[in-house]
Amino acid sequence: MQAALRPLISEPPAPAASEPFFPPQLLARLDKNGPRYTSYPTADRYHGGFGEQDYRQALQQRRAVTPDEPLSLYVHIPFCDSVCYYCACNKVVTRHHERAARYLDALAQEIALHVRELGAGVPVSQLHFGGGTPTFLSDDELTRLMQDLRASFRFEPEAEISIEVDPRTATPARLAHLRQLGFNRLSFGVQDFDPKVQVAVHRVQSFDDVRTLMQSARALGYDSVNVDLIYGLPLQTTESFTRTISQVVMLRPDRIALYAYAHLPERFKPQRRINDADLPDRATRVGLLSSAIDGFLQQGYTYIGMDHFALNTDALAIAKQRGELHRNFQGYSTQPDRDLVALGVSAIGRIGNTYSQNAKGLDAYYAAIESGQFAVERGLALNADDVVRREVIMDIMCQGRVDFARIEARHGLRFGDYFSRELLQMANLAELGLVNLRAGEVQVTGLGWYFVRAVAMAFDGYLRSVSTSASYSRII
Ligand code: SF4
Secondary structure (H helix, E strand, O other): HHHHOOOOOOEEEEEEOOOOOOHHHHHHHHEOOOOOOOOOHHHHHEEEEHHHHHHHHHHHHHHHHHHOOOOEEEEOOOOOOOOOOOOOOOOOOOOOOHHHHHHHHHHHHHHHHHHHOOOOOEEEEEEEEOOHHHOOOOOOHHHHHHHHHHHEEEEEEEEEEEEEEOOOHHHHHHHHHHHHHOEEEEEEEEOOOOOHHHOOOOHHHEEEEEEHHHHHHHOOOOOOEEEEEEEOOOOOOOOHHHHHHHHHHHHOOOOEEEEEEOOOOOOOHHHOOOOHHHOOHHHHHHHHHHHHHHHHHHHHHHEEEEOEEEEOHHHHHHHHOOOEEEEEEOOEEEOOOOOOOEEEEOOEEEOOEEEEEOOOOOHHHHHHHHOOOOOEEEEEEEOOHHHHHHHHHHHHHHHHEEHHHHHHHHHHHOOHHHHHHHHHHHHHHHHOOOOEEOOOEEEEEEOHHHHHHHHHOOOOOOOHHHHHHHOOOEEO
8 A cells, every 4th residue: 555545644733721732741751861763773873893894885785786776965064153052063163264175175085985986976866964054164165065066976856955054154145156056945043033042052143134034045946944943942931932933933934843952061062151050940841842832833834743843735744644754864854764975074874774974073084084085983784673673663753653564574573573572662652642552553643743752762672771861862
């Protein structure tokens, strides 16, 4: 049966005022640390035993087996003009824009290394520039980078070409230049419009400036505009965040990503500049998230899952309705999870059943690339158990449903035997109203979508003890 003919996924209803999105008794049991499952196994499972030679072999195998399958590309630009105190990204804060020149040379060399292994002209269906701040680069530098990519890969006519834009480093003229280069999707980092919150996180940008950019993006014909927000930031209140949500809704982005701030100052140095006493308490965090969900649902957005919303008419919302969602390192997507070639410092890619991550420091990255080696520092070759669990977890995260017969047919196992322990956990979650456990399938309920990570975690083969989840962010 085709996916489009399957029953539509249950959409979370907007609860009545007396009905919280996150019932306290569920929060008490389920609001623990958990992965976001942009990959499975998650990146903290990668290890140094997987290195440059393993990555090279994975590329060679791809060339031998699926040379003409379209690729996704990711390019990481690590530089930022100033630091945002909540930041947990891999970045280099500098005012020295001339530092980009050597980086672009290295990217060109890294592209050439890939062409040597994959062949020239491999089709590309998706390209994403992330960071750091991709718009740290000048127009000329962005032009050069796109020329290098287009000279080595063959972009499909309908390819999604997207870039993260820091509104503080963009103007309408800059958006026009990006459009000329072929970018058709933008993602604006907004986080919060409240002036006090912006000062507290050292990221000040006015609503008017973002509105001007949004209007330009529409006039320039970008296919999709995304806005990123964060809840749980210092000085946020339910009232202030409700104002931010109203302002975002006025801008009418096609998609919204709403991330939970994870305060881990022992791991991320910039976060030490945040005053702990200014952080919203747990009850306020739940209120922030609930008011955001409520505001978006009431204004014509669909809750996609985890931290994503999309206009009801957007391709992502339609894909969810049809059970055709996918998930990759950028979050939810309408495109199948293709092999991903990741370029630049710290970038994570996926080739076949392998994941790999480049060196996190610029010195190590340059040393490898400039000596003609890939900069892969760690990675993972999935075993058979990883592969089956990845499929089950992605079915939960994307379709909200696991069809036992499909998994059995694809992996030659008996679902009830292989996942006997997990099915006991599903029975517990069914009692909580998060899943429906029927003959031959698990289906996530409307309520369960808000806790979908907790459902997926039951199938994570690496989460056998509480201590292993300490490095993840909380579910709410
Ligand atoms: S949040 Fe983005 S712009 Fe801010 S410091 Fe981190 S990477 Fe740079």
